[in-house]
C-alpha cells in the first residue's frame with residue numbers, strides 16, 4: 314500500500330473523517346492523502362459516500378468528525394471561503410443556465426465567483442476544453458458531452474489548485490468520454506490536482522496515479538498496479554492441444570510453480586511466484602511430456618477484478 318505524501322505538502326489530507334446524516338452513515342473513518350499534481354480516483358458502488366466526501370472536502374457540508382486539509386488549509390468552518398477560492402467542483406449534473414449561451418454562462422459564473430480578469434479567464438478556460446468555437450451556442454442546444462465540457466470550463470474559471478470531478482463522464486458515449494479523458498490529461502500536464510469519482514474502472518485505470526475504493530469506509534488505496542499485485546497471486550495460463558493424461562506429473566515440483574487447476578478443456582491455470590522462472594520450466598516440462606503447447610501466458614488482472622473483490626467481500630459480509 315502506498316504511503317501517500319509527506320504531511321504539509323499534500324493537496325488533500327484527511328484523517329479519520331466521518332459524515333453522518335442523522336442515523337445514516339454516509340462515510341466514516343476515512344483517511345488518505347493526495348499529493349499536489351496527482352490524479353486520485355475515488356471508486357465505490359452507489360451510495361458508497363463518494364459524492365458526500367466531495368461535498369465535505371469542498372466545504373459544502375461540514376464533517377461530523379475527523380480533520381483534514383484542503384489545498385493546504387485546515388478543513389474548519391471558518392476556512393470555508395479560503396478553501397473554496399483554491400478549489401473547484403464539477404458536480405455530476407452540469408447545472409448550467411440552458412437558455413444562456415456558453416459565453417453568457419461562463420460570464421455569470423465568473424461574476425458569481427468574483428474571478429479577476431474574467432474575460433481572460435473565460436477565454437483560457439474555453440480554450441482548455443476546446444470550446445472556443447462554440448461560445449455563442451445556447452447551452453440547451455448542446456449535446457451532453459459538450460455541456461459537460463462547459464461545466465469543466467466553469468470549474469476552471471477560478472484556476473483551481475484542486476479540482477473535484479464527480480463522475481465527469483457519467484452518461485457520455487465512448488467518444489465524448491474519451492474527449493473528457495484527454496482534457497483531464499491536459500489538466501494533469503498543467504499540474505492541477507484532480508480528485509475524480511467514477512464508476513468507470515477503465516477510466517480510473519487509465520487516468521489515475523492512485524485509486525481508493527470506498528464503501529462507507531475506505532477499503533484500499535494504492536496505484537492500480539499495486540492493488541492488482543496486492544490481491545492476486547500471479548498466474549500462468551497454459552493451453553495445450555490435448556488434455557494432459559497426468560497434469561500433476563507435469564507441473565508438480567517445477568521451480569516457482571505453487572499449484573495448478575484445470576481451465577476449460579486442455580487448459581491449466583498455474584499459481585506461480587515468478588512467471589519469468591516458471592514459464593520456461595513449464596514449457597520444457599510440457600514438451601518432455603509430449604504435449605503440443607499452444608500458448609503459455611501470464612494472466613493480467615484488471616482494476617475491475619480488484620474492485621469486485623472488495624465490493625463482493627462487502628456484500629458477503631452483509632449477507633453473513
Ligand SMILES: Nc1ncnc2c1ncn2[C@@H]1O[C@H](COP(=O)(O)OP(=O)(O)OP(=O)(O)O)[C@@H](O)[C@H]1O
Pocket residue numbers: 334337338339340357358359360361362363364365366
Ligand atoms: N443530504 C443527505 N441526507 C441524508 N442522507 C444522505 C444525504 N446525502 C447523502 N446521503 C446518504 O449518504 C449515503 C452516501 O451517499 P452518496 O451520494 O455520497 O453516495 P455515492 O457514492 O456518491 O453514490 P452514487 O455513486 O450513487 O452517486 C447514501 O446512503 C445517501 O442516501
